[in-house]
Amino acid sequence: MTGIGFDTIKRVTADLYDRSLRFIPADSKVALRKADGIETNETARHTLQTMIRSAEAAEQSWRFVCSDSGVPVYVIKVGTQARFSGNVRQAIVEGFADLVASIQPPLLPHVTNPLTLERGHSGRHMPIVTFDMVDDCDFIDITCSPKALGSGRWSAMEIFSFPDLPTIEAYVLDVVRKAGSQPCPPVVVGVGIGGTFDYACKLAKEATLRPIGQSHPEAIVEAMEERLLAAVNRTGFGPMGTGGDSTATAVHVDYAAGHGFTPVAVTFNCWINRRTRARLFNDGRVEIIE
Amino acid sequence: MAITTHRLTFPLTAESARSLRAGDMVIMSGEIVVTAGLPTHHRLIGCLNGVEPMPMDLNGASVFHLGSYSEEKDGTLQLHYINPTTSTRFNALMPTLISGFNWHAVGGKGGLDRPCVEALRQVGGVYLSFLGGGAALHTQAIRRVIEVGWSDMLMHYRLVRLQVEDMGPVTVAIDAHGVSLYDIDAAT
Numbered sequence A: 001m002t003g004i005g006f007d008t009i010k011r012v013t014a015d016l017y018d019r020s021l022r023f024i025p026a027d028s029k030v031a032l033r034k035a036d037g038i039e040t041n042e043t044a045r046h047t048l049q050t051m052i053r054s055a056e057a058a059e060q061s062w063r064f065v066c067s068d069s070g071v072p073v074y075v076i077k078v079g080t081q082a083r084f085s086g087n088v089r090q091a092i093v094e095g096f097a098d099l100v101a102s103i104q105p106p107l108l109p110h111v112t113n114p115l116t117l118e119r120g121h122s123g124r125h126m127p128i129v130t131f132d133m134v135d136d137c138d139f140i141d142i143t144c145s146p147k148a149l150g151s152g153r154w155s156a157m158e159i160f161s162f163p164d165l166p167t168i169e170a171y172v173l174d175v176v177r178k179a180g181s182q183p184c185p186p187v188v189v190g191v192g193i194g195g196t197f198d199y200a201c202k203l204a205k206e207a208t209l210r211p212i213g214q215s216h217p218e219a220i221v222e223a224m225e226e227r228l229l230a231a232v233n234r235t236g237f238g239p240m241g242t243g244g245d246s247t248a249t250a251v252h253v254d255y256a257a258g259h260g261f262t263p264v265a266v267t268f269n270c271w272i273n274r275r276t277r278a279r280l281f282n283d284g285r286v287e288i289i290e
Numbered sequence B: 001m002a003i004t005t006h007r008l009t010f011p012l013t014a015e016s017a018r019s020l021r022a023g024d025m026v027i028m029s030g031e032i033v034v035t036a037g038l039p040t041h042h043r044l045i046g047c048l049n050g051v052e053p054m055p056m057d058l059n060g061a062s063v064f065h066l067g068s069y070s071e072e073k074d075g076t077l078q079l080h081y082i083n084p085t086t087s088t089r090f091n092a093l094m095p096t097l098i099s100g101f102n103w104h105a106v107g108g109k110g111g112l113d114r115p116c117v118e119a120l121r122q123v124g125g126v127y128l129s130f131l132g133g134g135a136a137l138h139t140q141a142i143r144r145v146i147e148v149g150w151s152d153m154l155m156h157y158r159l160v161r162l163q164v165e166d167m168g169p170v171t172v173a174i175d176a177h178g179v180s181l182y183d184i185d186a187a188t
Helices: A006-020 A026-038 A042-061 A088-102 A165-179 A197-209 A219-233 B014-018 B038-048 B094-101 B114-123 B135-140
Strands: A073-079 A128-134 A139-144 A156-161 A187-194 A248-256 A261-269 A276-281 A286-288 B005-010 B025-035 B062-073 B076-084 B105-108 B126-129 B142-149 B159-174
Touching: A006 A088, A006 A139, A006 A276, A026 A042, A026 A248, A042 B135, A042 B159, A073 A197, A088 A128, A156 A165, A156 A197, A165 A187, A165 A219, A165 A261, A187 A197, A187 A219, A197 A248, A197 A261, A219 A248, B038 B094, B062 B159, B076 B135, B076 B142, B076 B159, B094 B114, B114 B126, B114 B159, B135 B142
Parallel strands: A073 A128, A187 A248, B005 B025, B025 B062, B062 B105, B105 B126
Antiparallel strands: A073 A139, A139 A276, A156 A261, A187 A261, A276 A286, B025 B159, B062 B076, B126 B159, B142 B159
């Protein structure tokens, strides 16, 4: 066996990004339909129905759901038994470059140098990739979650000292209120609590990737998710911020033990909740999960 | 209360704008101008101040915060897709532009702040909320690219005048009477 090849990684990561732009995940569709069923505001129901129609139109015509294709972001879990036959990061960079050159319709130049504000399709550390090790697996698990301006702009983090739960939850709601109508609600809210500065943000990001409807396994966190979702949906922003009960389809919380300083990170996915995922095995198999 | 859906011709007149109420829906046909660029807005302020000539006539236009990707093929411009961007980014500049150019319809997604609501009330203008992530639907309504201004800028920053047919429905999120659906009592 030669292991997971350069060309496979290059092709699959490019394809994950391409596909993520053209449909919405199954759980997003279910969540929007559910919201439409319980929404009390007529304009909001109309907007939710248009969202579903828009997603279906994009999928049927295989066009983009949104013009802001974001920047490519990959979350990669590397099995300890996985073997590689080429460079991984370079494969992802080349895959994205090839995609930019060939994708139809073309991508707008969203990759921005934060120091010069020059925009294009490539840049330092782009695509953004994080790697984690997972024990006892002979595959790598790649999630593509492109981040665009609309929802990316409103993430926030603050560090507290021995906060109680009401303090943490009040902060989450503050961030939600600041985001308001702007991240294309109904959003998925990801919350990361504890650990360190960097780790809390990572937990928040990964919390947004959890399928909607799947609760945290710990009761204390699950209860917090339920309280926060109800509170977020009482803010009244509603779909696209023009009023209603459906401001979030989910609030996903995760935490890590830390010291007495407790970072609380909050991030958003827009209603589309773009996400595609695949597993690449040592024996050459590619499993498209979504 | 039932939603009223209006079929209207664009650019919207002050009279048509004043006939709308926040929460109404609008199906749009006619001519609109789109841009998603903050630098474009700064440049337009420059035009009002005599820094450079206007790239196209925008007086009384319906101007929306929509990003678009178009390409020239066989001598004509073809539009690949169009979709709204967040309007709040332009809050600081919009009152001057709305008043300076008599815009009776502006829009995008996410809304505008109170000074913009007041500027719209004064000129007789509305803010229309487009579905974010509505590219497949919005793009179907584009009939042709009429003209492009400031081609020296990035694609989605340019001013693009489009002919549209049955675009929407979009939501009247701020009406010409000072009512904004974005004014939400966010007490929880």
